[in-house]
Amino acid sequence: MPDDHTLEEAAEAILFAADEPVSASHIARIMADVTGHSEPSEDDIDAAIDRLNAAYEEHGRTFVVEAWAGGYRMVTRASFSSFAKAFYVEEQETNLSRSLMETLAVIAYRQPATRPEVDFVRGVNSDYAIRKLLKMDLASVEGRADSVGRPLLYGTTDRFLEQFGLDALDDLPTLREVEDLLDDPAFDDERAKLLQLDREEGISVDMIDAEGIDASDDEDSSG
Amino acid sequence: MYRVELEQFEGPMDLLLFFIKRDEIDIYDIPIARIADEYLTYVRVMEEIDLDGVGDFIYMAALLINIKARMLLPSQDADEEGEAVDPRRELVERLLEYVRFKEAADQLSTRRERRREHFVRGDASADRERVEESHEVEVDASVFELVEALGRVLEADEDDDESEPIHEVAPLEHTVEEQQRYVVERLRRDSQVSFRTLIRGESRGFVIATFLALLELTRQQHLRLRVAERASDFSVEARDDAALQSDRPLQQVPPGLQGDGAVGPPSGRSGEE
Known part of the structure; x- marks a missing residue:
């Protein structure tokens, strides 16, 4: 008898079988279809998911239900990732390159954004990066701008939200204030790579102090 | 192999930021003349290493020289309040904006790494398809x-x-x-x-x-x-x-x-x- 089952049980069964995030409203609709009763509210579903998660926690299960891309997904806990990783050893996706990440960040925060807008922020041509993101289904074409030439408008996809563990665009981390960033010592790390490069290549550039960025530039300190 | 690093990790804005950080320059008061010269010197070195990626750097060098030239001329531009416009202003605003997005990119990367600690049902097949696809596209068999x-x-x-x-x-x-x-x-x-x-x-x-x-x-x-x-x-x-x-x-x-x-x-x- 379907009506004997609780909302938690129904939601758990659906999420276990699903291979994409399932929204609360979708779960509610299925529940109404199966039981013939009126649809539970989304709040009811959310509460049922909370109870499920509490039960998993209590019984030390290795999975948890996360809210991603506007839906719920049953996922393994981070502390068990080494097992799952070992299982998928061949299929590990590589990290996204920095140029892809930058391009994606501009599109995510500025969407809908045109390619010239992205190029302008990054100071480089982003054509390749955008095409790559489209192919990876992290970005998509959202239409055309009204400006001259009617350039394409790009935005992020649900897949982007899911891949980055975000429920909605509102969950994007807030952009940090500039002053805050400039004072951050971590900001220097990448620059050091450039210095390293000069040293290894054996190219002498007078203005670069090969000892590192911490050494002060005594002959010419302005600003 | 260093070429890859240049293309992947450093763009023309990064190089400017590098000078600013190295010399502890106040980003709101960049000594344009000196920075423009240094930038050019660096671009010349870069031409030796990686001709392909250097185009965007040359564009930025040209922009710097343009600003340097405008700084030498008596100011003609004025904003709405009639005050002289610093030729560097637009560049600085661009730099600051870029810094914010760089940081955002880092934050997103961190999020993605954390997310990748979780595994979901269907991961194996979806990823396998994608891996195969990308091979097909990138190799002229x-x-x-x-x-x-x-x-x-x-x-x-x-x-x-x-x-x-x-x-x-x-x-x-x-x-x-x-x-x-x-x-x-x-x-x-x-x-x-x-x-x-x-x-x-x-x-x-x-x-x-x-x-x-x-x-x-x-x-x-x-x-x-x-x-x-x-x-x-x-x-x-x-x-x-x-x-x-x-x-x-x-x-x-x-x-x-x-x-x-x-x-x-x-x-x-x-x-x-």
Whole structure:
């Protein structure tokens, strides 16, 4: 008898079988279809998911239900990732390159954004990066701008939200204030790579102090 | 290998930020004249390392020089309140904006890493499909296989040669033109012949010159190359008998090919005795 089952049980069964995030409203609709009763509210579903998660926690299960891309997904806990990783050893996706990440960040925060807008922020041509993101289904074409030439408008996809563990665009981390960033010592790390490069290549550039960025530039300190 | 690092990790804005951080410059008061000069010096070094990626840097260098020039001239621009506009203002705003997005990119990367600690149902199949797809798109299978076939032939050749590598540049034994004639001669007898047969028992220089000759003849549409499934060999067949039989001289090898085309043993590899 379907009506004997609780909302938690129904939601758990659906999420276990699903291979994409399932929204609360979708779960509610299925529940109404199966039981013939009126649809539970989304709040009811959310509460049922909370109870499920509490039960998993209590019984030390290795999975948890996360809210991603506007839906719920049953996922393994981070502390068990080494097992799952070992299982998928061949299929590990590589990290996204920095140029892809930058391009994606501009599109995510500025969407809908045109390619010239992205190029302008990054100071480089982003054509390749955008095409790559489209192919990876992290970005998509959202239409055309009204400006001259009617350039394409790009935005992020649900897949982007899911891949980055975000429920909605509102969950994007807030952009940090500039002053805050400039004072951050971590900001220097990448620059050091450039210095390293000069040293290894054996190219002498007078203005670069090969000892590192911490050494002060005594002959010419302005600003 | 350093080229990759330049392209992937550093753009023209990063270089500017690098100078600003290094000299502890107040980003709102950049000594443009000096920075523009330094930037140019750096771009020149970069041209030595990586010509491809340097275009965007040259654009930024030009922008800096433009600002430097405007700083030297009496100001003509004024904002709504009639105050003189600092020619650097737009650049600074751009830099600051870029810094914020760089940081956002880092934060997103962190999020993605954290997210990737979680595994969901369906991961395996979805990822496998994607991996296969991306391979298909990025590799031109036919050319790749052709080169692979050449690699195997050369490898097999190398196995026979157990002597220590000798580092010397031997005189050129075979030119691409010679080998073109050789292949054409050969194809007049048999309409189809395998690459292995063509080069059986011959030296590396011969193999490579023959390979280039085949590519050139194929480009001129005299031949067709067929790569076997396992790509350890390929066959050559005449495409247009008339062209081969006629007395019409073979087309000149384009200058690019001619230079590299005269093949001796690759330097630093085993020398031909």
